[in-house]
Amino acid sequence: MKNKAEVDTRFALCFPDTYEIGMSNLGMKILYGVLNNLDGVWCERVFEPWRDMSDEMKAAGIPLWALESGDPVKDFDIIGFSVGYEMSFLGVLDILALSGIPLRSAERTELTPLVFAGGACMYNAEPIADFIDLAVIGEGEQADLEVTELYRRAKKLGWTKTEFLREAAKIRGVYVPSLYSVDYAPDGTISAITPHDGAPERVTKRIIEDLDSSFFPTDIIVPSTEIVHDRAVLEIFRGCIRGCRFCQAGYVYRPIRSKKCSTLVKQGIELLKKSGYEEISLSSLSTSDYRALGELCDGLLDWCEPRKASLSLPSLRADNFSMEIMKKVQKVRKSGLTFAPEAGSQRLRDVINKNVTEEDILNSCRTAFEGGWNGVKLYFMMGLPTETDEDILAIADLAFKVLNTWKKYASNKNRGVRITVSTSCFVPKPMTPFQWEAQDTMEEFRRKQKLLKDNMRSGAITYNWHDSEVSFIEAVLALGDRRLSPVIESVYKKAGGLAAWEEYFSETAWEEAFAENGIDPAFYANRARSLDEILPWSIIDTGVTQAHLLRERELSREAKTSPNCREKCSGCGARRLDAEGRCDD
Amino acid sequence: MIKKRLRFEKTDRAKYISHLDLMRTFQHSFIRAGIAIKHTEGFNPHPYISIALPLSLGCESFCEVLDIELDAETPDIAGALNPWLPEGIKIISEAEPISKVGMIKYVRCRVSLVYDDARAADRVEALRTLFASKPLVVQKKTKRGMADIDLAENISEVQVTSPADNIAQIEAVISAAEPAINPTNLADAVKNAGGELTPDFVSCARLEIYDKNMKIFA
Numbered sequence: 151m152k153n154k155a156e157v158d159t160r161f162a163l164c165f166p167d168t169y170e171i172g173m174s175n176l177g178m179k180i181l182y183g184v185l186n187n188l189d190g191v192w193c194e195r196v197f198e199p200w201r202d203m204s205d206e207m208k209a210a211g212i213p214l215w216a217l218e219s220g221d222p223v224k225d226f227d228i229i230g231f232s233v234g235y236e237m238s239f240l241g242v243l244d245i246l247a248l249s250g251i252p253l254r255s256a257e258r259t260e261l262t263p264l265v266f267a268g269g270a271c272m273y274n275a276e277p278i279a280d281f282i283d284l285a286v287i288g289e290g291e292q293a294d295l296e297v298t299e300l301y302r303r304a305k306k307l308g309w310t311k312t313e314f315l316r317e318a319a320k321i322r323g324v325y326v327p328s329l330y331s332v333d334y335a336p337d338g339t340i341s342a343i344t345p346h347d348g349a350p351e352r353v354t355k356r357i358i359e360d361l362d363s364s365f366f367p368t369d370i371i372v373p374s375t376e377i378v379h380d381r382a383v384l385e386i387f388r389g390c391i392r393g394c395r396f397c398q399a400g401y402v403y404r405p406i407r408s409k410k411c412s413t414l415v416k417q418g419i420e421l422l423k424k425s426g427y428e429e430i431s432l433s434s435l436s437t438s439d440y441r442a443l444g445e446l447c448d449g450l451l452d453w454c455e456p457r458k459a460s461l462s463l464p465s466l467r468a469d470n471f472s473m474e475i476m477k478k479v480q481k482v483r484k485s486g487l488t489f490a491p492e493a494g495s496q497r498l499r500d501v502i503n504k505n506v507t508e509e510d511i512l513n514s515c516r517t518a519f520e521g522g523w524n525g526v527k528l529y530f531m532m533g534l535p536t537e538t539d540e541d542i543l544a545i546a547d548l549a550f551k552v553l554n555t556w557k558k559y560a561s562n563k564n565r566g567v568r569i570t571v572s573t574s575c576f577v578p579k580p581m582t583p584f585q586w587e588a589q590d591t592m593e594e595f596r597r598k599q600k601l602l603k604d605n606m607r608s609g610a611i612t613y614n615w616h617d618s619e620v621s622f623i624e625a626v627l628a629l630g631d632r633r634l635s636p637v638i639e640s641v642y643k644k645a646g647g648l649a650a651w652e653e654y655f656s657e658t659a660w661e662e663a664f665a666e667n668g669i670d671p672a673f674y675a676n677r678a679r680s681l682d683e684i685l686p687w688s689i690i691d692t693g694v695t696q697a698h699l700l701r702e703r704e705l706s707r708e709a710k711t712s713p714n715c716r717e718k719c720s721g722c723g724a725r726r727l728d729a730e731g732r733c734d735d
Numbered sequence: 736m737i738k739k740r741l742r743f744e745k746t747d748r749a750k751y752i753s754h755l756d757l758m759r760t761f762q763h764s765f766i767r768a769g770i771a772i773k774h775t776e777g778f779n780p781h782p783y784i785s786i787a788l789p790l791s792l793g794c795e796s797f798c799e800v801l802d803i804e805l806d807a808e809t810p811d812i813a814g815a816l817n818p819w820l821p822e823g824i825k826i827i828s829e830a831e832p833i834s835k836v837g838m839i840k841y842v843r844c845r846v847s848l849v850y851d852d853a854r855a856a857d858r859v860e861a862l863r864t865l866f867a868s869k870p871l872v873v874q875k876k877t878k879r880g881m882a883d884i885d886l887a888e889n890i891s892e893v894q895v896t897s898p899a900d901n902i903a904q905i906e907a908v909i910s911a912a913e914p915a916i917n918p919t920n921l922a923d924a925v926k927n928a929g930g931e932l933t934p935d936f937v938s939c940a941r942l943e944i945y946d947k948n949m950k951i952f953a
Contacts, residue, residue: 372767374752374760374821426763426819457766458774458782 151218152192159302161185161193162216162226166233166241167650169197173371174379176433177232177269177290183367184291191298194218194226195371198241198647201654204248214248223249224263228301230294231267231282236627237620237650239278239638242267244647246281253639255283255328261311264301268294272325273355273402274580274687277627279327280635283311284318286325287690288355288402289388291364293323319349323356330689332632338673340631340684354691355402357727361388361409368420372427381429381462382421386414386446389724390435391715391734392467394492395503395706396534398579399435401699402692404724405733406715411442415449422459430454431462438466438475439716447478464488469510476521487518490529493537494544500709501536503702508548515552519560525568526552532598532615533576533590535706542598545571546605553610572614573602575621579628580687581694583702588678589625592618619657620650625675631686634674637663693724736773737805740832740953741812746795746940749823754789757824761801764819770812773804787836788944791917796941798842800952802832833953840947842911843892844918845904848925848934853900858932862895862903865928866921873923875914886924889916903934911944 154160163182165172172178178195185193194216199207207214213222223229229251231242243253246265252258255265267275268286275285286293297318304314319326329349335341345351358364366385373380389406390399409417418430430450434440443463450461461479468489491511493499499506515526530545549571556567575595578587590598595618606613627634637660641649645659664671679685681700698720705712712720715734725731745757752760761784765772774780783804790796809815813826820826850858865871871886889910897903905925909916918939925932944952 372763374749375756376759380759422766423769424767426766428762428766457771458780 157190157192159191160226161191161228162196162223163193164196164229164231164245166231166238166245167198168200170377172197173373173377176383176385179367179370181290181294184365196223196245198244213250224251227262229263229265233267233269233271236271236624239627240642240647240649242278243642254280261304261314273690276632276686277630277634277638279632284324284326287323287353289358291358293356296321316347322354325353343689352689352691359728361407362413366417368417368424370425372425381431382425382427383431383433384414384418385433386440387434391439392436393503393712395583395702398582401581401694404693405728411446414446418450419453428459429462431464436467437463451478468514469506487523488527492531493534494548495541497709498534498537498541500711501706502534503711505711512551512555515555516559519556522561524565527570530573531576532573533595535584535587539601542602543605545602549611553608567610569611571611574616575618577621577625577628581692583699583706586679586681589675591676592622620655622675623660626671629674636667637669640666693727695723698722737808738832739803740830741801741826742828743799743801743824743826744797745799745824747823749821750793750795753792764816767819768815770809770815771806773806788839794939798941798943838946839911839944839952841908841945842941843908843943845906845940845942846918846921847938848903849936850901851935855901855903856897858903859895859897861932866893871924873920875920884914889914
């Protein structure tokens with residue numbers, strides 16, 4: 151821990167959800183490390199307290215504090231949020247309110263505290279535009295430091311907040327919402343987004359070009375309580391070669407950048423030694439697409455096996471899942487197995503460019519069942535573009551075929567089989583080829599869920615589904631604009647934070663808040679946008695061109711797939727972000 | 736087979752680490768300290784680490800017992816492990832175990848009753864009288880639901896003092912097994928008495944553990 155007296159800048163790194171969730175987040179660990187590597191800066195962690203705690207704090211007049219020093223967050227210089235989930239927008243307000251910091255950027259007239267946000271949700275920061283002073287778009291390892299250094303300079307030179315924000319807008323990847331005015335057409339769509347005071351026409355996301363030399367945290371804080379991902383996490387590559395059309399992560403984390411196997415083995419062993427964890431999990435969007443996966447597993451297992459540590463591989467694909475890899479990871483402990491076909495029919499899987507066939511899925515299940523697994527989880531999305539009832543029923547058929555595969559090939563049938571089918575509700579996401587799509591209405595989701603439930607005929611298959619109410623709000627926020635800021639504020643005032651939690655999600659609060667602010671949520675969630683509409687996030691440049699998104703959208707309409715990036719580069723544009731134009735090299 | 740018995744303290748904020756979390760914390764800490772704990776054989780190997788008498792959440796202790804099995808003889812476990820343990824948890828001694836954990840019979844405990852009116856001393860006599868009464872029945876949670884238990888039969892060497900204006904303190908030796916009395920059961924007896932005795936806050940601590948002959952357990 152740093153000494154207060156020896157630093158000039160106090161940074162509160164806030165995660166707008168609970169400790170157990172936030173401490174599991176790799177981005178938090180990375181940013182905590184890079185910020186504390188700066189001399190003169192002390193970065194501390196802040197999480198959203200559970201409601202019983204925040205009620206007691208309010209009753210006793212105790213403002214929210216940072217975990218390391220115990221000092222009130224309101225006395226910090228910089229309040230930085232990592233926002234990876236739309237429902238955490240409420241958590242941002244909760245942390246500000248519990249700290250006693252004015253919610254709106256306009257109400258905070260001084261330079262200090264500076265409130266900013268980063269993370270996947272900032273590709274469309276508009277719904278919280280009124281609350282944050284700036285957003286960092288893309289990877290924060292360097293940009294956050296640049297913002298912090300500029301702040302230190304501003305503080306030293308006595309700049310006003312306005313002077314600072316105008317200067318900050320010049321940092322690549324920094325978006326200052328207050329420097330853009332938004333005009334609306336009579337039909338409610340955006341007619342213009344206009345930058346002011348020298349703010350850039352487009353804000354281009356930041357990337358780290360070389361992951362091997364980039365900071366990776368091995369000296370991590372190990373919680374004394376159990377957190378949701380209570381294990382060591384090793385990030386193996388960023389980006390994804392697959393190009394699933396619904397997947398925002400697959401589009402916004404381009405270009406593809408891998409770490410060398412030798413770097414990973416070294417970092418992984420160091421991480422296990424220093425953290426004391428007995429499990430290490432490889433993190434990426436698609437683990438089995440890491441080219442040297444076998445070599446990496448061997449390198450880690452050589453160290454893990456004698457020490458009884460286990461290796462887990464999430465995000466395996468059903469089309470290149472191998473028995474060899476599976477045998478490797480089950481040497482110490484056997485974990486659950488999950489595949490995500492996403493759609494039940496081949497036609498719909500082609501629409502979303504999943505590039506996984508039924509044969510792939512059944513072969514993978516066969517491999518797993520022959521290898522002694524007696525359960526598999528299958529994830530699907532409902533409400534994908536062009537979906538019909540036939541596609542829904544195909545989910546049940548596929549689950550049934552998986553069950554038959556078990557009956558035919560299981561090496562050990564004594565323990566029975568557990569097949570779990572889960573469906574989520576599709577939320578169209580900005581920066582994807584489906585960003586123009588309408589979400590299914592809640593009624594439609596419920597009807598489809600019932601249809602599937604009625605057609606799941608076997609007791610060996612468990613069917614779980616996500617409630618559509620939350621997914622509807624997710625869509626409103628994901629696709630929303632800055633007119634939603636007052637809605638979010640009034641929902642916070644009615645129902646408080648922790649909005650992602652079933653206990654505290656209040657449909658009524660949202661309905662009332664929409665009505666009070668004259669907002670029709672269906673305008674955001676259930677409306678198909680025309681292709682020339684100015685979208686709220688259109689000034690943000692992820693590197694992927696509009697032309698590419700339109701091309702992919704067109705192909706989806708014809709249920710045509712695109713080859714993965716390794717088979718053939720589709721020229722999405724993300725290479726431009728790398729100084730040397732590299733992608734997956 | 737190398738067996739070691741470590742005595743440790745769990746004080747201050749560490750009292751809020753639950754038993755299961757504490758087990759996990761020790762597992763991590765042994766690895767971080769480079770001490771190889773022996774693991775069970777089989778499909779899901781787990782380390783040989785056990786805590787003799789799980790402590791209630793919120794209770795401090797100066798006499799916890801942690802038994803481990805090691806792969807290799809390790810000198811100065813405390814010196815290696817302590818830097819990795821959270822604030823409030825500290826190994827104070829290490830030795831080969833002498834008795835089986837089942838030999839633990841008594842615990843000396845301390846229950847501090849906080850009175851915000853700072854008139855704790857006025858209550859000392861009433862508390863002495865309360866703990867001299869026979870029977871002294873409280874309700875205790877068991878595996879089969881709530882049961883009545885007579886504290887008078889399972890408690891000895893009771894001392895009531897007031898070390899500070901706002902604190903009345905009960906120190907006593909209680910039965911640790913058959914039946915297992917928890918320090919909070921003493922606080923329950925005070926709360927049941929009610930009225931002036933009702934404390935504003937209670938904190939508990941374990942001070943020492945003994946076998947059936949009142950010899951310090953080792």
